[in-house]
Amino acid sequence: MKQNLQINRFKLNCYIKGSIQEHIGMLSNLAHLSLRGNNLNGNLKSLILLYLSDNQFSGLIPLSFGSMVNLTYLVLSHNQFTSPIPSFLGSMVSLTYLDLSHNQFTGPIPSSLGSMVNLTYLDLRTNKLNGSIPQELSNLQKLEELNLGDNDLGSHIPSSFGNLSALKILNLGINHISGPIPLKITNWKYLEHIDLSKNRMTGVVKTLKACTKLKYLDLSSNNFVGEALRQQDFFYLNFLNQSENHLTTMVPTDPPNTALSNRLFHHLIIILPVIVGICFLLLGCVCCHRHKATKDKIELQTIRHGDVRSILNMIETIAYKDFQSAPQGF
Numbered sequence: 001m002k003q004n005l006q007i008n009r010f011k012l013n014c015y016i017k018g019s020i021q022e023h024i025g026m027l028s029n030l031a032h033l034s035l036r037g038n039n040l041n042g043n044l045k046s047l048i049l050l051y052l053s054d055n056q057f058s059g060l061i062p063l064s065f066g067s068m069v070n071l072t073y074l075v076l077s078h079n080q081f082t083s084p085i086p087s088f089l090g091s092m093v094s095l096t097y098l099d100l101s102h103n104q105f106t107g108p109i110p111s112s113l114g115s116m117v118n119l120t121y122l123d124l125r126t127n128k129l130n131g132s133i134p135q136e137l138s139n140l141q142k143l144e145e146l147n148l149g150d151n152d153l154g155s156h157i158p159s160s161f162g163n164l165s166a167l168k169i170l171n172l173g174i175n176h177i178s179g180p181i182p183l184k185i186t187n188w189k190y191l192e193h194i195d196l197s198k199n200r201m202t203g204v205v206k207t208l209k210a211c212t213k214l215k216y217l218d219l220s221s222n223n224f225v226g227e228a229l230r231q232q233d234f235f236y237l238n239f240l241n242q243s244e245n246h247l248t249t250m251v252p253t254d255p256p257n258t259a260l261s262n263r264l265f266h267h268l269i270i271i272l273p274v275i276v277g278i279c280f281l282l283l284g285c286v287c288c289h290r291h292k293a294t295k296d297k298i299e300l301q302t303i304r305h306g307d308v309r310s311i312l313n314m315i316e317t318i319a320y321k322d323f324q325s326a327p328q329g330f
Contacts, residue, residue, distance in 0.1 A: 049073040053099070061086050068092060075099040077123070082106065085124070090115040099123040101147065109148075111136040123147040125171060130154065133177075138163045145169040149195060153177060162187045173197040173218065186210040197221055197241070205242065209233055220244050 048070050058080040065074075066088035072095060081103040089098070090112025096119060105127040113122070114136025122140070125147040132155030133148065143164055149171040156177060162184020170188075173195040180203030181196075193216040194208070204226035205219055214234050219242040228247035231240045 047071055051075045052079070053077040055079050057081055059083070061089070063088065065089070066091055070094055072118075073097045076103070077101045079103050084108070085110055085113075085129075087112040089113065092116065093118060095119055096142075097121045100127070102126045104128055107131070109134055109137075109153075113137060114139040116140065118142060120144045120166075125149040125151070127151055132156075133158060133172075135160045137161070140164065142166055144190075147171040149173040149175070151175055155179070157182055159184060165189065167191055169193040171195045172199065175199050177201060179203070181205065181207055183207060189213070192216065192236075194218070205229055205247070212236075215239070217241070 047068055050068075050071060050073065053075045054077075056079065057076065060083050061076070061081060063086070065071075066086075069092070071092055074092070074095060074097065077099045078101075081100070082105065084107030085100065085105050087110040089095075090110060093116055095116050098116070098119060098121065101123045102125070105124070107129065108131030109124065109129055111134040113119075114134060117139060119140050120142050122137075122143060122145070126149070129148075129151040130153060133153055135158035137143075137146070138158060138160035141163065144166050145168060146164070147169070150173070153172075153175040154177065156179030157172065159182045162182050165187045167188055168190050170191065170193065174197065177196075177199040178201060180201065185191075185207055188211050190213060191211045192213055194211070194214065195216070195218045197218040198221040201219075201222040201224060203224065205224050206227055206229065208214070208217065208229065212234065213236055215236050216239045217229070217234075217237060218239070219229075221244045224242070224245040224247060226248060228242055228245075228249050229240065231237050
């Protein structure tokens with residue numbers, strides 16, 4: 001293979017089998033490589049964007065991955081990787097997207113992942129991860145989607161997670177997480193999707209009212225107490241499940257059109273004063289126009305017939321007999 005081969009993008013999806021040869025690393029200009037949906041095994045290096053999902057990779061993530069200092073996209077989902085997630089992934093600080101979901105990774109989530117400060121997407125769901133959620137993940141200030149669901153994670157949600165102000169999707173469902181919802185969730189202003197279902201969480205749920213942009217909320221199968229949430233507490237909420245808890249007031253699920261009605265009412269409150277203002281403005285313009293027209297007509301009649309006749313013509317309510325009985329000097 002010639003070392004000066006100029007290939008920038010390469011995509012292969014034809015159900016090929018076998019191993020990936022080391023000399024593919026000689027493609028120094030290769031930036032994007034997609035080999036998803038094949039039956040390959042082996043390892044790769046020297047890339048920027050790497051898709052290896054839906055294959056049969058197993059064992060460890062190769063140590064050579066740690067040398068991919070320019071890698072921004074790494075997708076290893078739907079394979080058979082085992083053993084703990086290697087801590088050297090934390091040195092890949094250029095990564096913005098990391099998907100290790102649907103494998104068989106074991107052990108705790110390495111705290112070194114908190115060093116990947118450019119990460120916007122982290123998906124570790126459907127593995128066999130255990131231990132607590134490292135508070136170092138709260139350093140990921142750009143993170144928009146965090147999927148840790150369907151594992152064996154325990155302990156509680158770190159209170160420092162309130163620092164994840166860019167978060168839009170949070171999935172921690174199907175774990176063994178306990179403790180309350182962090183009080184700092186008021187910083188989750190962009191959060192649209194929360195799944196905390198099938199855990200052991202306690203405390204109240206009313207603090208979630210601060211997440212005003214929520215569209216999906218699943219709190220089912222926990223140990224929450226206190227007052228239940230209502231779907232009408234949120235303008236955009238389309239799905240709410242808080243069953244199998246210890247909430248004191250369970251409100252029946254609203255009809256599907258409730259969220260739409262709330263949005264229309266919200267917009268009506270804003271638009272209605274504008275409509276009323278426009279109506280008053282139009283009415284004022286009409287009155288002003290009619291006043292001007294009447295004034296012009298009176299002036300015209302005055303010029304033609306004098307003041308008395310113009311008054312008689314414009315003010316028809318003055319009876320003729322009243323005019324006769326008026327003083328002669330009038």
